[in-house]
Amino acid sequence: MQAWLRQASKRGVPLDLPAHGRQLWRHTRRHPLDTAISLVVVVLIAWAAWNSATWAWKAADWSVVSSNLPLYLNGSYPADERWRPQLWMGALAALTLITLLKPAQGGLLRWLQRCLPWCWIAMIPMGIALLGGGLGLSSVPSRAWGGLSLTLLLTTTSAALALPLGILLALGRTSSLPLIQLSSRLYIDLMRAVPLIAVLFFGQLLIPLFLPVEIEINRVLRAVVAFALFAAAYVAEDVRGGLQSIPATQNEAASALGLSELQSLRFVVLPQALRIAVPALTNQAIGLMQNTSLMALLGLVELLGIGRSLLANPAFIGRHLEVYVWLGVLYWLFCTAMALLARRIERSGPPMSRHSV
Amino acid sequence: MNQSISTAITAHAITKTYANAHRALDEVSLEVRQGEVLVLMGPSGSGKSTLIRTFNGLESLDSGHLDVLGLRLDAEADPRQIQRIRKRVGMVFQQFNLFPHLSILENITLAPMRVQGQSAPTAREHAMLLLEQMGIAEQAEKYPAQLSGGQQQRVAIARALALKPEVMLFDEPTSALDPERVKEVLDAMRSLADQGMTMVVVTHELSFAREVADRVMFMDAGRIVECSDPTTFFTQAKEERTRRFLRQID
Ligand SMILES: Nc1ncnc2c1ncn2[C@@H]1O[C@H](COP(=O)(O)OP(=O)(O)OP(=O)(O)O)[C@@H](O)[C@H]1O
Ligand SMILES: [Mg+2]
Numbered sequence: 001m002q003a004w005l006r007q008a009s010k011r012g013v014p015l016d017l018p019a020h021g022r023q024l025w026r027h028t029r030r031h032p033l034d035t036a037i038s039l040v041v042v043v044l045i046a047w048a049a050w051n052s053a054t055w056a057w058k059a060a061d062w063s064v065v066s067s068n069l070p071l072y073l074n075g076s077y078p079a080d081e082r083w084r085p086q087l088w089m090g091a092l093a094a095l096t097l098i099t100l101l102k103p104a105q106g107g108l109l110r111w112l113q114r115c116l117p118w119c120w121i122a123m124i125p126m127g128i129a130l131l132g133g134g135l136g137l138s139s140v141p142s143r144a145w146g147g148l149s150l151t152l153l154l155t156t157t158s159a160a161l162a163l164p165l166g167i168l169l170a171l172g173r174t175s176s177l178p179l180i181q182l183s184s185r186l187y188i189d190l191m192r193a194v195p196l197i198a199v200l201f202f203g204q205l206l207i208p209l210f211l212p213v214e215i216e217i218n219r220v221l222r223a224v225v226a227f228a229l230f231a232a233a234y235v236a237e238d239v240r241g242g243l244q245s246i247p248a249t250q251n252e253a254a255s256a257l258g259l260s261e262l263q264s265l266r267f268v269v270l271p272q273a274l275r276i277a278v279p280a281l282t283n284q285a286i287g288l289m290q291n292t293s294l295m296a297l298l299g300l301v302e303l304l305g306i307g308r309s310l311l312a313n314p315a316f317i318g319r320h321l322e323v324y325v326w327l328g329v330l331y332w333l334f335c336t337a338m339a340l341l342a343r344r345i346e347r348s349g350p351p352m353s354r355h356s357v
Numbered sequence: 358m359n360q361s362i363s364t365a366i367t368a369h370a371i372t373k374t375y376a377n378a379h380r381a382l383d384e385v386s387l388e389v390r391q392g393e394v395l396v397l398m399g400p401s402g403s404g405k406s407t408l409i410r411t412f413n414g415l416e417s418l419d420s421g422h423l424d425v426l427g428l429r430l431d432a433e434a435d436p437r438q439i440q441r442i443r444k445r446v447g448m449v450f451q452q453f454n455l456f457p458h459l460s461i462l463e464n465i466t467l468a469p470m471r472v473q474g475q476s477a478p479t480a481r482e483h484a485m486l487l488l489e490q491m492g493i494a495e496q497a498e499k500y501p502a503q504l505s506g507g508q509q510q511r512v513a514i515a516r517a518l519a520l521k522p523e524v525m526l527f528d529e530p531t532s533a534l535d536p537e538r539v540k541e542v543l544d545a546m547r548s549l550a551d552q553g554m555t556m557v558v559v560t561h562e563l564s565f566a567r568e569v570a571d572r573v574m575f576m577d578a579g580r581i582v583e584c585s586d587p588t589t590f591f592t593q594a595k596e597e598r599t600r601r602f603l604r605q606i607d
Contacts, residue, residue: 253454
């Protein structure tokens with residue numbers, strides 16, 4: 001079956017169905033075992049799909065989802081202030097769409113697309129300001145933040161902190177100064193040796209101990225710092241991989257033009273290294289988003305936390321499957337969006353296929 | 358200092374030993390005059406690249422010293438001195454070494470803008486002029502991967518010229534090119550020589566050496582074996598080693 005598909009795709013599109021049919025028939029007769037396995041697999045898939053569909057249509061009670069949509073989105077955010085997290089998520093969605101759209105020829109869209117990187121960076125202070133309040137908005141304690149908006153805030157802010165931190169660590173790791181190299185390596189190895197949940201626990205318990213009593217930094221910020229410190233170690237290794245794949249001749253060419261070490265790094269080596277690291281960094285970002293659900297165990301009611309608290313409600317007892325399927329779909333949706341964004345970034349750059357080796 | 362008016366580069370017994378204890382340069386002394394084209398030849402591993410790369414500080418020295426455009430370069434040279442030299446000495450590599458993530462225009466304007474602090478329009482205008490001289494102005498917006506080897510190497514020459522250098526170093530600029538692309542790069546170098554640029558060229562292109570070089574220098578095992586004008590060099594080389602080498606590449 002697979003061999004047949006491979007052959008078919010090799011011969012390329014215009015699908016000539018009768019011809020394909022004939023070939024399939026010939027292949028079937030020639031490889032009976034192959035055919036039997038294919039049939040079993042097809043039947044299994046169909047059976048699973050049928051069962052899931054009947055469950056979703058008939059047996060499942062989706063009221064646990066449909067009657068709690070605002071909760072999933074915003075958690076226990078004050079009802080008359082819900083427009084704030086929703087505005088932020090709307091802005092994120094709009095920005096994602098604009099980024100994914102084809103480059104426009106002119107007008108507002110073109111202008112927006114040109115300052116996309118800045119817009120993305122601006123999303124983070126915007127999210128914190130909208131959720132937290134200030135600037136004329138009434139302040140909402142981080143205790144009340146929750147749901148999807150909290151998940152997204154945790155993900156974006158930790159990622160935005162982890163990236164520069166990771167780049168610095170990667171540079172330290174490849175530095176020629178022994179002390180810097182050693183400390184970066186120790187940090188990276190340590191962070192990679194500790195499970196994330198432990199780092200998160202330490203973040204919740206230890207960060208307050210290091211600070212004077214008056215400064216009470218909120219739990220979300222503590223979580224963000226812990227996520228960022230953890231993810232930075234992995235980001236550093238991805239960036240280091242990128243850095244090491246840039247041939248030394250690039251640095252040489254930059255030096256020969258009179259660029260300083262720092263300029264060569266900033267204008268020649270780092271941009272190329274980061275582009276190479278994009279696929280790996282996308283993995284980190286997706287992993288980070290999924291890992292934010294660990295905070296449900298540490299008292300933040302982000303997306304998973306909302307699900308858990310709803311399941312604890314007697315009205316929705318036993319609706320585990322519905323809740324987790326729904327959450328699964330949501331996480332899938334956002335991780336797919338991230339993957340699409342990353343592919344866009346990969347493709348937006350110049351053709352890099354031929355490196356002058 | 359009087360001599361530095363007519364001399365671009367002077368090497369005083371420079372020695373370079375690599376980490377594997379291989380002596381790549383063995384007390385090399387030479388002089389490159391202002392406005393002359395010096396061609397360096399020699400078998401593989403004879404130290405040609407090492408020598409030419411010491412001229413702009415890409416390789417450090419172990420002993421001896423260099424005088425590059427009146428600037429001293431020795432084993433203890435500090436990075437700022439090396440940078441001063443690099444701003445005035447351009448270099449073209451065998452593998453082009455263009456920056457693949459930057460457009461042709463950006464490749465050329467990077468150093469003028471970041472090193473010399475030129476404004477973007479000024480740098481771009483000069484870059485376009487250089488690209489026109491190289492006959493590839495229409496490629497300005499493309500990326501290196503979209504150009505042929507010959508075009509890439511001409512961009513590399515334009516990039517080196519963008520800092521208005523007084524000396525140009527070429528390390529086997531045509532060795533990585535398809536035979537039919539060699540001529541366009543050699544022609545660009547020839548016109549540069551005609552404009553009076555001081556050039557040190559490592560190449561095995563005999564016609565270029567015959568027609569463009571003022572002097573041809575032969576190196577072997579980290580030493581200069583002989584050096585003379587092209588006619589003498591190609592017809593009546595003094596050393597047997599040179600003659601053997603010439604027979605091999607002819
Ligand atoms: N980075 C290095 N480390 C150790 N040895 C080196 C290094 N670079 C060059 N060498 C050695 O120094 C000697 C001179 O090398 P160089 O590259 O200058 O020769 P070349 O004349 O340019 O040769 P080619 O024609 O092959 O380019 C060679 O024996 C080479 O093996
Ligand atoms: Mg060489």
